[in-house]
Amino acid sequence: MKKSITGFSKLSKRGKLRWIVENFFVDPENVMRELKSYWLQNEAQQKILDGFSENTISNYPLPYGVAPNFVINDKTYCVPMVIEESSVVAAASAAAKFWMTRGGFKAKVISTRKVGQVHFIWKGDFSKLQSKFPQLEKQLRKNAYPITQNMEKRGGGVVDIHLVDMSEHEKDYYQLKVTFETCDSMGANFINSVLEEFAKTLQNFIIQDTNFTDSEKDVMIVMSILSNYTPECLVRAWVECPVDKLGSFSNDIDAATFAHKFCKAIRIAHIDPHRAATHNKGIFNGVDAVVLATGNDFRAIEACGHTYAARDGQYRSLSYCKTEDGKFKFWMDIPLAIGTVGGLTTLHPIAKRSLELLDNPGAEELMMIIAATGLAQNFAAIRSLVTTGIQQGHMKMHLLNILNHLEATQDEVDLALEFFNNKAVSFTAVREFLNSQRPVDKKLSKAFVYKKT
Ligand code: MEV
Numbered sequence: 001m002k003k004s005i006t007g008f009s010k011l012s013k014r015g016k017l018r019w020i021v022e023n024f025f026v027d028p029e030n031v032m033r034e035l036k037s038y039w040l041q042n043e044a045q046q047k048i049l050d051g052f053s054e055n056t057i058s059n060y061p062l063p064y065g066v067a068p069n070f071v072i073n074d075k076t077y078c079v080p081m082v083i084e085e086s087s088v089v090a091a092a093s094a095a096a097k098f099w100m101t102r103g104g105f106k107a108k109v110i111s112t113r114k115v116g117q118v119h120f121i122w123k124g125d126f127s128k129l130q131s132k133f134p135q136l137e138k139q140l141r142k143n144a145y146p147i148t149q150n151m152e153k154r155g156g157g158v159v160d161i162h163l164v165d166m167s168e169h170e171k172d173y174y175q176l177k178v179t180f181e182t183c184d185s186m187g188a189n190f191i192n193s194v195l196e197e198f199a200k201t202l203q204n205f206i207i208q209d210t211n212f213t214d215s216e217k218d219v220m221i222v223m224s225i226l227s228n229y230t231p232e233c234l235v236r237a238w239v240e241c242p243v244d245k246l247g248s249f250s251n252d253i254d255a256a257t258f259a260h261k262f263c264k265a266i267r268i269a270h271i272d273p274h275r276a277a278t279h280n281k282g283i284f285n286g287v288d289a290v291v292l293a294t295g296n297d298f299r300a301i302e303a304c305g306h307t308y309a310a311r312d313g314q315y316r317s318l319s320y321c322k323t324e325d326g327k328f329k330f331w332m333d334i335p336l337a338i339g340t341v342g343g344l345t346t347l348h349p350i351a352k353r354s355l356e357l358l359d360n361p362g363a364e365e366l367m368m369i370i371a372a373t374g375l376a377q378n379f380a381a382i383r384s385l386v387t388t389g390i391q392q393g394h395m396k397m398h399l400l401n402i403l404n405h406l407e408a409t410q411d412e413v414d415l416a417l418e419f420f421n422n423k424a425v426s427f428t429a430v431r432e433f434l435n436s437q438r439p440v441d442k443k444l445s446k447a448f449v450y451k452k453t
Helices: 011-024 026-035 043-052 089-100 127-132 133-153 188-208 257-273 272-294 298-309 349-355 363-386 392-406 410-419 427-437
Strands: 064-074 077-080 105-122 157-165 173-181 219-227 233-242 319-324 327-335
Touching: 011 026, 011 157, 026 089, 043 363, 064 089, 064 363, 077 089, 077 272, 077 349, 089 392, 105 188, 105 363, 127 133, 127 219, 127 257, 133 157, 133 188, 173 363, 188 257, 233 363, 257 272, 257 319, 257 327, 257 363, 272 298, 272 327, 272 349, 272 363, 298 327, 327 363, 392 410, 392 427
Parallel strands: none
Antiparallel strands: 064 077, 105 173, 105 219, 105 233, 157 173, 233 327, 319 327
16 A cells, blocks of 8 residues: 555546555445545546546535525525534524514625735834835835726725735834725635735835835835735624514523523623534534535635634624514624635526525625524524523434435334433434334344445
């Protein structure tokens, strides 16, 4: 078995897969067959997927679900969600339905600005550079115009450029901090291209300007890159209704008690980072699923959301809740730098369908849809936690997954659902239950762990 190789990327896809199975698996032919079975039949479609990444040997399928009945700003959506975790889509759908009859979700985009930085080290006189900055800024904009002109035609481009003195944190360290408007695109390539052009212009400007001495001519560009922290690309989503219209809940919990417990749960997630992380994870269950389904970058969204959640120095809940004048109000502000044109949104065939399913929204509308889905997810999670507990819903899905693995018949599934209502579900318990229902020759052996494919 060889664990390393040179020239792997030069091998054909089949060659890569063969090398992998022969060197890392005990059952190469079976694994080869299995991984190949996930190649798409349609070669053109497969080529598109392979074009997104490198060294591809197979595809990794994830469930593509939908949560219907999402009323957001009085428009009804069926929200596409890509997620591997059970109960998430069901929870979003249940929350959507709950709020559908209580005014639906409301959302508004607060701002859509993105940020990029040129980080540089310079040993010159900062006040000189500051006084020259109006000229430098003109030059920066002029030289980047070939890159920015199209975006400007669409109403976007470079909004402002700031020269930032960071030398109190690190000797001789400065930044060009740039704000961008990228309209309906996420704009990562656009921002990075502009920043790299700015870096060149900055260097040349200092070299060519006679105000700077020879010892000041040397600018070290450390890096030019967008920031995934975009607190000014912000959307608010909220729901509200009179407390008494919340209805009643499992375990005999009335509306007022529910509202009180719910707000306390949100408050706890503001106070305690351990709870806040889990709380926000629940929000991202919804957010990431839509971000993925629409071909956006969920790592960027997560990085930004968590940074924002810690903006005052402590990691806290992204959502808020209060009851005031008999009204229950639940809301969330979340930064979402997403796009609906360019990148994967236009290339990935299913992402394109997701956008079509959502009536081809622009970036701002998609921001509102994603935020509402995150809020719905959070509502559903907290509702379960403060009423029945989270396991009730999870366990049903867990039970169904186990029954599926054990190839239970529909009759057995129905019996098991009844039997395990209010009982702990485990693989062994389900296997034993099925065995108690089956004749001797159909009993499952103890060695049966998961279905072999
Ligand atoms: C599980 O994926 C998400 C929850 O833990 C979120 C929460 O606790 O708020 C249910």
